[in-house]
Amino acid sequence: MEIKFIDLFAGIGGIRLGFEKAMNNLGFKTKCVLSSEIDKYARETYELNFNEKPQGDIHDINEIDNFDFLLAGFPCQPFSYAGKQKGFGDTRGTLFFEIERLLQKYRPTGFLLENVRGLVSHDKGRTLKTIVEKLEALNYQVNYVVLNSSNFGVPQNRVRIYIVGLLNRKPELSLESNMGASDSHKYKQSQLTLFDESDKSVTVKDILETDQDVIENYKCSDKFKGMLSKVVGDNFDSLHGYRLIDYRGGNSIHSWELGLKGDCTKDEINFMNALIANRRKKIFGTQQDGKRLTIEQIRTFFDAENLDDIISSLLEKGYLSEDQEKKYNPVAGNMSFEVFKFLDPESISITLTSADCHRLGIVQNNIPRRITPRECARLQGFPDYFIYHPADQYAYKQFGNSVSVPVVEEVISDLVRNNFSFFEEQLNIQYSEI
Template identity: 70%
Template structure:
């Protein structure tokens, strides 16, 4: 039996992957401690595992003996610690609590999960400090950057997985793989090369519910606004983003008439402004530049230009500042900010906007459901979602992809049986 603790447990995604991996080898598991401070996440955890996690890790001092530590620790900015210690120390961060527990209890192994940006934070110094500190505690350490889309999950989600074994460098056969940069690249590179059979990729269409509830349908008003752009063929929305400061496969607030209907010339002007304001000849600001009337005339010079500009200023699509013009590109609170392409993979789920991902299914425009979010993270349908959709969306957006965790741990268990002290694994598998 492997006893384990589940820190920063969230809704238990890492635990689920760990238990699945151990079950593959016939290994019984026992969770001796779970810790999470988000009360709504704790409610979901209890629904699925029958236990309500302990609270703040800072206040946990008594921990039963355990073999394995699991932690999807938050990536707190290390800037303050860096200013004080030159990244020679991790005190003041939540990672230090993991170090404290590892140092005190010396479990056989651990798995840590985090965002990919931790690897490059502060030019890599933060990550180097973390690895060095783990090694100084007596652990052999390795890490992987893996994309969920390579594990039969239709989501573009790259995460960092750090594994360690006490006194021994882990052997892993998995290799880091960042996958496709976005859903468009995934679709063009994989479908055209017919790689789906080889890798058994899943697509967004594979995780859709057949009869989603009426509450997930977009409002009639929003659908009418979309009709101004695409007519009644809503399936042409596949892969489109609703955003005001980008061109390409995007739909903008002025095209939908969010702040008021626009003429065809006003729409043409705004789209032209979006397409041209990033050009280097106007400057190097990342999100585009405020342009003078003279600069605007270099790409859009029509007889009624001043009237067009003033009308857009009056409606709130354009702002004037020191005789320069810039689109008003705030969050327009679209019901959907991105329509997923059913023949590709999803963008990365996040806790803040998983509830505003859309899909067109049978030419009906709707938001994806919490259950579909759960499937995009590889949770089985037996997993119970929080009864309040608001919390369910947030929790799945903030969770791990269960099959990736499972794959990492299977690899660790399979290739390090002697180091982990589970030499009976071969028999269990056979």
């Protein structure tokens, strides 16, 4: 039995990989009759792996061969513009409208839509409600789950919504929404409660390439390592789980500790760390990152005799800013760091994004470096035979934008297993009419 499908907003084909693997394991053959992706470089990667070049803009696609299933990792364009112009609930002007259009015209057996977790709460839930209502108006019944990739053998904290629908049939799922651990620290704590070692999940260390496979290009520069040494000495392994950021305390290293804009004295470092730790307190107001403090407010938590000299020096170096009212604020500069987060090899990664993949780091055998494109692929559950884009800048961006393949595989497997007779019946009916 063969299932024909289309792959919309296809990216580099992550949803397709998960779908095909699930269907093949369940005894279905698959055939992609159309793929669509607007990004030129994503289309290049897709072609490298599937030997077909996706069509471009979905608005230009009008004629498609009959198909059974629709896949779409559609962008979540807010419906606010359409709502203001047409009244709430109008999806025209959004990319979701193109999915509606194709479902209405071709009436496939089912679909899978993937989106960011924010879709659940966007506009107080009205956006998701609108989407479900539009799908139900086309006689598709809908179910959805919110899942964290870290629960599916992927060492990444990535929470996404997966919406499934069947024509005239309520999809039954045994999967239940589970957003998992909210960060790598809570993940490690949850793992400590598992008594059976066989239950331990995959962590970052399991997806790392060997030292021999990592070329020099990915290793941190001598200059940056010298800066890190000011904080950790020669023990770079102590960087596990640390974020390099200027507006947060906790497990963070800041530009003034690294000497990014100029070396700081111990007093200057202590002052900046105290400012970061205290500036958000409610006694200073309700503002958050933009909160500025006066000298008098600062002295309530850092009353050094040489405070004026400390502030003057930090202003000159550019770590501190001053407004016309003589109020002071740190100058954030995390975008200047070669690595903005060193992953903990014994835990999971933070969520990959298209903007920051290339600046995620790891310390391996006491050598600090950036993670490689292959490691990014593994953090998303892509198989090692998957060919990533030859230009690193596009490879990183594409994996940051992609889906976690094993999660898609499990969602599709669960959908088909729990609705198997429906799939068999619908496909037999459909193909008898062709």
